[in-house]
Amino acid sequence: MEAELQKTLHVLKQGGLIVYPTDTVWGIGCDATNKTAVAKIFKIKEREESKSLVILVDGIEMLKNYIAQFPNQVDKILSSSNRPTTIVYSNPKGLAKNAIAHDNTIAIRIVNHNFCKTLIAKFGKPIVSTSANISNFSTPKSFKEIDKSILEAVDYVVNLDRDKIMDKPSRIIKILEEGTLQIIRD
Numbered sequence: 072m073e074a075e076l077q078k079t080l081h082v083l084k085q086g087g088l089i090v091y092p093t094d095t096v097w098g099i100g101c102d103a104t105n106k107t108a109v110a111k112i113f114k115i116k117e118r119e120e121s122k123s124l125v126i127l128v129d130g131i132e133m134l135k136n137y138i139a140q141f142p143n144q145v146d147k148i149l150s151s152s153n154r155p156t157t158i159v160y161s162n163p164k165g166l167a168k169n170a171i172a173h174d175n176t177i178a179i180r181i182v183n184h185n186f187c188k189t190l191i192a193k194f195g196k197p198i199v200s201t202s203a204n205i206s207n208f209s210t211p212k213s214f215k216e217i218d219k220s221i222l223e224a225v226d227y228v229v230n231l232d233r234d235k236i237m238d239k240p241s242r243i244i245k246i247l248e249e250g251t252l253q254i255i256r257d
């Protein structure tokens with residue numbers, strides 16, 4: 072795993088794009104603070120920049136660096152399930168502007184995948200995690216289902232978990248301004 076970490080870190084630090092396994096599905100990723108890299112992801116996915124992306128962090132401390140206010144409900148939401156949970160926060164900060172939704176929100180997940188968590192911790196910044204597919208096409212459940220055009224368009228493809236079936240997207244919860252919760256995907 073160490074060799075894969077080093078190769079992937081090098082690509083991220085150069086502003087490159089990766090395809091990598093996560094705790095949910097195979098993702099296309101980049102430095103979430105790099106506007107140029109984020110723009111490349113939208114181009115590869117043939118996706119409008121008005122649609123937001125999911126950002127992965129390695130823990131609560133990193134999360135706090137990228138949101139204006141840490142909602143009280145976060146600990147309860149995260150402890151209520153073992154399932155990966157993405158939370159939509161208002162007023163993000165320090166991220167590439169084109170990674171942020173038009174309503175000034177961002178979807179962030181504290182990742183629970185050994186490779187991803189270690190990668191993000193060593194990188195020291197959050198990374199984008201969007202499914203490794205072209206927009207409006209089905210999400211690949213395994214590495215072999217990833218479209219060849221995606222694999223050819225990125226700078227590095229992580230050589231781990233290639234035989235693993237990953238078909239469980241995260242649940243998505245939005246914390247509304249008044250503090251209530253909206254389930255976007257359960």
